[in-house]
Amino acid sequence: MTFIDAKTRDLKTVNKEIKESVNGVSVVIKDAAHLHGLAAGLKEGEILIEGEAGDYLAVLNAGATIETRGNVGKYLADNMNSGTVIISGNTQYGAGMYTYGGTLVIHGNAGDFTATMNKGATIIVAGDVGDEAATYMLAGDFVVVGNAGSNFANFLIRGNVYIGGEWQSLGHNTRVEPMSDEDLKKLQGYFKTYAIDADAEKFKKIVAASLKPFYH
Amino acid sequence: MSVLGAFCVSVNREVCLNAQMPGKCATCADVCPHGVYALDASTGQMNIQNYNACVGCRICAEFCPADAIRINPAESEYISRYPWTLSAVEEIHYRAQTGNYLLRGFGTTGPTPNFDMITVVPSQIASEAPRDKYREECDMSVVIGEDTCENPMVLKLPFVWPAMSFGALSKEAKMSLAIAAAMTGIATNTGEGGVVPEESYYSHGYLDPEETQREWNPGGYLVIQWSTGRWGVSADYLNAGDAVEVKIGQGAKPGMGGHLLGAKVTQEVARVRGIPVGSDALSPCRYYDVQGLDDMKHMVSFIRDVTAYKYPILFKLGPSRPYADVAACIEAGADAISIDGLSGGTGCSPDVVTQGVGIPTIACLPPAVQALKDYGVHHKVKLIALGGIRNGLEAFKALAMGADAVGYGSAAEVALGCRVCYACDKGNCPYGITSQREDMRARLDPFEGGKRLANFIKACAEEVKILTMLSGHSNTRELSTEDLRAMDYNTAALTGLKLAGYDRPLPIWEEAQRSNGKGNGHKN
Numbered sequence: 001m002t003f004i005d006a007k008t009r010d011l012k013t014v015n016k017e018i019k020e021s022v023n024g025v026s027v028v029i030k031d032a033a034h035l036h037g038l039a040a041g042l043k044e045g046e047i048l049i050e051g052e053a054g055d056y057l058a059v060l061n062a063g064a065t066i067e068t069r070g071n072v073g074k075y076l077a078d079n080m081n082s083g084t085v086i087i088s089g090n091t092q093y094g095a096g097m098y099t100y101g102g103t104l105v106i107h108g109n110a111g112d113f114t115a116t117m118n119k120g121a122t123i124i125v126a127g128d129v130g131d132e133a134a135t136y137m138l139a140g141d142f143v144v145v146g147n148a149g150s151n152f153a154n155f156l157i158r159g160n161v162y163i164g165g166e167w168q169s170l171g172h173n174t175r176v177e178p179m180s181d182e183d184l185k186k187l188q189g190y191f192k193t194y195a196i197d198a199d200a201e202k203f204k205k206i207v208a209a210s211l212k213p214f215y216h
Numbered sequence: 217m218s219v220l221g222a223f224c225v226s227v228n229r230e231v232c233l234n235a236q237m238p239g240k241c242a243t244c245a246d247v248c249p250h251g252v253y254a255l256d257a258s259t260g261q262m263n264i265q266n267y268n269a270c271v272g273c274r275i276c277a278e279f280c281p282a283d284a285i286r287i288n289p290a291e292s293e294y295i296s297r298y299p300w301t302l303s304a305v306e307e308i309h310y311r312a313q314t315g316n317y318l319l320r321g322f323g324t325t326g327p328t329p330n331f332d333m334i335t336v337v338p339s340q341i342a343s344e345a346p347r348d349k350y351r352e353e354c355d356m357s358v359v360i361g362e363d364t365c366e367n368p369m370v371l372k373l374p375f376v377w378p379a380m381s382f383g384a385l386s387k388e389a390k391m392s393l394a395i396a397a398a399m400t401g402i403a404t405n406t407g408e409g410g411v412v413p414e415e416s417y418y419s420h421g422y423l424d425p426e427e428t429q430r431e432w433n434p435g436g437y438l439v440i441q442w443s444t445g446r447w448g449v450s451a452d453y454l455n456a457g458d459a460v461e462v463k464i465g466q467g468a469k470p471g472m473g474g475h476l477l478g479a480k481v482t483q484e485v486a487r488v489r490g491i492p493v494g495s496d497a498l499s500p501c502r503y504y505d506v507q508g509l510d511d512m513k514h515m516v517s518f519i520r521d522v523t524a525y526k527y528p529i530l531f532k533l534g535p536s537r538p539y540a541d542v543a544a545c546i547e548a549g550a551d552a553i554s555i556d557g558l559s560g561g562t563g564c565s566p567d568v569v570t571q572g573v574g575i576p577t578i579a580c581l582p583p584a585v586q587a588l589k590d591y592g593v594h595h596k597v598k599l600i601a602l603g604g605i606r607n608g609l610e611a612f613k614a615l616a617m618g619a620d621a622v623g624y625g626s627a628a629e630v631a632l633g634c635r636v637c638y639a640c641d642k643g644n645c646p647y648g649i650t651s652q653r654e655d656m657r658a659r660l661d662p663f664e665g666g667k668r669l670a671n672f673i674k675a676c677a678e679e680v681k682i683l684t685m686l687s688g689h690s691n692t693r694e695l696s697t698e699d700l701r702a703m704d705y706n707t708a709a710l711t712g713l714k715l716a717g718y719d720r721p722l723p724i725w726e727e728a729q730r731s732n733g734k735g736n737g738h739k740n
Contacts, residue, residue, distance in 0.1 A: 011517055011518070011521055012520075012521060012525070015521050036514035036517070036518070037514055037517055037518030037521055040451075040518045040521050040522050041451035041454075041518075041521070041522035043451070055511070055514055056505075056514055056515070056518055059518050059522075060449075060450065060451045060454070060518075060522055062450060062451045062452070074505075074507075074511075075505040075511075078505050079446055079449055079450075079505075081450040081451070093507070094504060094505055097504050097505050098446040098449070098504075098505065100449075100450065100490055113504055116504045117445075117446070117500075117504065119490055119491055120490070135504075136498060136500070138491050138492065138495055139491065139492055155498075157495050157496060157498075158492050158495055211478075211494070211495070212478050212494075212496065
């Protein structure tokens with residue numbers, strides 16, 4: 001195990017040290033809240049961040065497993081392609097945007113525009129999400145255990161959105177569909193894997209109402 | 217469309233194959249993008265069913281095996297009926313009938329301020345003597361990212377292919393651009409639609425992905441575009457080229473995103489873009505993951521980090537507030553900034569936006585250059601001028617106005633064979649440039665297309681060289697506004713160039729110079 005103290009250091013040196021350290025050992029990073037773009041584009045490794053983290057954490061993640069004990073800033077796991085990102089606390093605006101693959105689990109709450117333009121990742125929020133979550137989502141799974149704000153799943157294009165609580169309002173091009181056995185099994189699997197206390201039976205599923213909604 | 221009804225179509229029935237042998241030839245109907253011709257199914261006779269739809273592209277005349285078609289402009293309409301020309305009337309009828317706004321491809325038409333009313337000042341006895349184009353050297357190279365990254369881009373000529381996406385363009389057109397870049401030592405750009413595999417090694421001059429079989433010299437560069445839709449983007453994608461361009465906007469539709477219709481998202485386009493087949497590829501008008509300049513700075517720093525500080529970072533701007541926008545790009549950490557003018561092209565855009573939105577290219581350059589000067593980085597952070605630039609003369613004028621390089625977008629399509637029919641949005645391009653249809657694409661041989669584009673670049677480079685040397689310079693970096701004069705009041709007012717004859721900038725520019733020391737309307 002390698003410890004990296006990021007205090008007063010810049011993104012270039014910290015990310016370089018992470019890249020050099022991840023060969024087979026797990027890396028623990030602390031005091032990195034001032035760095036935006038921490039652990040960017042990593043292809044491998046297990047990384048634990050103690051305390052808070054800044055914006056763009058795990059941006060372009062390409063296979064690493066990144067966990068935090070604490071809250072993180074905006075645009076968490078932006079444009080992730082594969083790997084796993086698990087946050088014990090809350091995150092702010094725009095977590096899981098532009099993601100192509102991998103898994104993002106947020107045990108706390110997430111902000112507005114979470115999972116916007118998700119193109120294939122699995123994104124699970126154990127708490128609540130803000131407004132406009134899953135806007136223009138193109139593929140993948142988005143699971144919200146708590147409640148959602150307004151315009152939920154606005155202009156959904158493809159993919160599956162599941163919610164355990166209530167939404168303030170549903171966005172354009174959405175349709176509530178009954179949960180299938182497969183959906184149930186999938187959700188139960190997620191909840192078991194990531195130790196989330198939720199009853200899959202109570203979830204609702206939202207899909208795109210029309211497959212070509214945007215032009216006449 | 218503003219050209220509607222502006223052309224007369226005539227077919228010489230004495231030589232027309234269809235008139236001689238009804239049913240035997242329907243070439244004109246097959247190739248016309250606007251349905252001017254129609255074949256009568258019962259008689260096999262070709263009829264001109266809609267004269268007014270002709271836009272004067274003359275594709276039918278080019279394809280006609282008997283050379284039976286003539287298209288003549290009907291200009292008098294614009295004198296006698298303006299502003300209630302046939303096109304204005306028809307457009308209103310279209311809106312009234314359908315409730316839809318007008319959509320079209322290519323770029324701006326009609327008179328907008330452009331480079332035409334600028335003239336080049338040659339060298340005589342009072343200035344540096346002219347140089348010999350035939351026997352003396354002229355350095356035209358441009359280096360992007362010299363002081364900021366490990367692998368700067370060294371363009372042999374001051375030209376680039378601007379961003380045009382795979383999806384909007386066919387794979388063959390993208391390959392042609394890459395080959396031409398390799399043949400002339402300039403850069404091609406992926407656009408926002410992901411990278412076509414061939415692009416990455418063709419642009420470097422190789423025939424194979426391992427880059428062992430050298431085919432084209434001197435070898436060029438590939439710019440990877442990072443845009444608001446983030447199609448096909450990954451850490452590997454960012455490292456697949458030689459530079460990363462952050463797209464903020466484009467000239468033909470600044471402030472709007474892109475929209476590739478689901479129908480054009482074929483299996484291959486879907487694979488490259490990383491989205492489901494047939495789904496709409498909707499590029500947002502802004503970055504959802506940027507809420508201010510600070511975020512943009514962070515974005516630049518993580519892109520640099522993911523690309524191991526090797527490659528330059530470029531920005532591409534639409535024509536909005538050039539001074540403030542260029543200043544913001546400099547603050548965000550750009551190595552080069554492309555600014556696209558009003559006349560920039562597009563695969564598909566609402567007519568009102570293409571036609572009515574943005575600042576003309578010639579008026580974008582002076583404030584952009586001023587911003588670079590105010591930050592002390594003119595010619596360090598490179599400025600790339602885009603937007604309707606068609607030849608070496610216009611390129612020279614842009615360079616002398618302060619740009620470091622020039623991009624040919626629409627002109628590149630024309631160099632590939634396009635005849636400007638304004639139907640890029642329909643996906644049936646008869647030259648296989650903006651089509652994803654197999655039969656149309658088969659008409660464009662990427663190797664032949666690459667040669668044509670390379671020839672075009674070489675010719676334009678010679679033109680720039682002639683003009684550079686006759687104005688007394690041995691490299692394009694020495695060019696300045698002193699090498700140009702405006703030939704009319706409007707151009708002088710828009711650009712701050714000296715008015716020919718008067719030989720001084722207009723009083724409004726001199727007044728600004730006196731009041732804020734900069735010579736334009738901007739105050740810092």
